[in-house]
Amino acid sequence: MFWTSYFLAVLAIVLAWPVPILLSRAHWPARDPFTAMLLWQAIGLAGGLSMIGAMLVYGLEPIGDNLIAGLQALAGMVFQNAPTTALGFWHLFALSAAALLTAHLVFTLLLTYYKIERQRRRHRELLALLASPSTDGTGTVVINHDSPVAYCLPGGARSVTVLSDGLMAALEPAELRAVLIHENAHLNQRHHLLLWAFAAWRQALPWLPTTRLAQEAVNSLIEMLADDVALKTESKATLIKAIAIVASGSAVPQSAPTLGREGHGDSGLQLPEGAGGAEPASTTASRVSRLLSPRPPLPAVLRAGVLTVCLLLLAMPTALLIVPGLLG
Amino acid sequence: MASLGELERAVMDLLWAGQEAATANTLRDMLAQSTAAHDGAAGHVGKDLAVTTVLTVLSRLEKKGLVERERGTRPHRYRAVSSREDHTAELMHEVLGSAPDREAVLARFIGSVTEGEAETLRKLLGHS
Numbered sequence: 001m002f003w004t005s006y007f008l009a010v011l012a013i014v015l016a017w018p019v020p021i022l023l024s025r026a027h028w029p030a031r032d033p034f035t036a037m038l039l040w041q042a043i044g045l046a047g048g049l050s051m052i053g054a055m056l057v058y059g060l061e062p063i064g065d066n067l068i069a070g071l072q073a074l075a076g077m078v079f080q081n082a083p084t085t086a087l088g089f090w091h092l093f094a095l096s097a098a099a100l101l102t103a104h105l106v107f108t109l110l111l112t113y114y115k116i117e118r119q120r121r122r123h124r125e126l127l128a129l130l131a132s133p134s135t136d137g138t139g140t141v142v143i144n145h146d147s148p149v150a151y152c153l154p155g156g157a158r159s160v161t162v163l164s165d166g167l168m169a170a171l172e173p174a175e176l177r178a179v180l181i182h183e184n185a186h187l188n189q190r191h192h193l194l195l196w197a198f199a200a201w202r203q204a205l206p207w208l209p210t211t212r213l214a215q216e217a218v219n220s221l222i223e224m225l226a227d228d229v230a231l232k233t234e235s236k237a238t239l240i241k242a243i244a245i246v247a248s249g250s251a252v253p254q255s256a257p258t259l260g261r262e263g264h265g266d267s268g269l270q271l272p273e274g275a276g277g278a279e280p281a282s283t284t285a286s287r288v289s290r291l292l293s294p295r296p297p298l299p300a301v302l303r304a305g306v307l308t309v310c311l312l313l314l315a316m317p318t319a320l321l322i323v324p325g326l327l328g
Numbered sequence: 329m330a331s332l333g334e335l336e337r338a339v340m341d342l343l344w345a346g347q348e349a350a351t352a353n354t355l356r357d358m359l360a361q362s363t364a365a366h367d368g369a370a371g372h373v374g375k376d377l378a379v380t381t382v383l384t385v386l387s388r389l390e391k392k393g394l395v396e397r398e399r400g401t402r403p404h405r406y407r408a409v410s411s412r413e414d415h416t417a418e419l420m421h422e423v424l425g426s427a428p429d430r431e432a433v434l435a436r437f438i439g440s441v442t443e444g445e446a447e448t449l450r451k452l453l454g455h456s
Binding site: 112116119120123125126127128129130143144145147149150151152153154162164179182183186191192195196198199219222223240241242243244245246247248282283284285288 | 333336337340392394412415416418419420422423424432433434435436437438439440441442445446447448449450452453
């Protein structure tokens, strides 16, 4: 039982730090965003599971040969007021930490859900008064604003895609279709659930590199997935043009002057690549460079390899925690 | 019979268009007029509308922080808290702002772009 807790602790640390940093720097996710998305989810789940599992297994070590026996013994102590002398200080500390971390994660998940839902409800209320239905289809509304803006507000049957006047004026019909398909893909593929889970994960453990990197990666990957859906019906040139028009019209003026960038201005169409600078390329830049210079999809062997890793990541901590109890 | 949502929208349109605060009675009359003007084509907003229904709509809007009541006058006079443009600006600020906790609320077609990236994209457009 001792080696189990050490193994889980090592797994938790590896998944919390080096693995997400390596994955966030890798180039292959742009070639297969779906598989990359599965891998990030597996890393998050396995990371949390092994973190809690390691502490639980360590804390229960003196009173049970495996997790299930240990939990039964602990329940006996708690409910029958039996003496807890078998557990040393560090065991009790680990058990409390495991309980607190579990409660913290669940609570943050629920709190984030509540906050997001409240903001969405308020947003929908205002839209109902300010925006007018679009001719482009149900669930699409137009708001009177000059900047080119397009977004979707998820909410089950009340999901709505919002376009601004400025956007409608700036885009050709085909480009507008590409934008709408892109936004609908977010809704159809339930991307808001991923955004929620990873936002909560980051909110719960903001000091852990994995949570920030995971959220940024997921934000970027869902855009690539939605782009791929748009590419099924609209041409690549149309989509690139739509992205470029909307992005160039909605730039956020930076507080710091962008003098440093002026020198690179003439270097043609080189978009910042993730590997180049210290700062990773923004989602928009990686989307455009992915469309401009597409690379072949991930070979089937590699894809299968990544999927196997996902399965192992989830199966290993689960098996280590549960199987010894079932066997014993 | 119009839904409460449609009525809320119609009442806000009137309050945003008018300069002065209005009583529920005035609003009811205006709603009835606008329906007559549209010959009923825009739905049955205002037709056989009771003042109590308008008051219900107003109190819902008040709860949402969109409408405020003038104190001291009887009957109560209602006004919009801020203009339609201000509300739109507030909404767009929420959409375009990049506060991390807002990122999960909605999915934008284009996230935050720096001025340098926008410049590169403008060049790209010029070349295509």
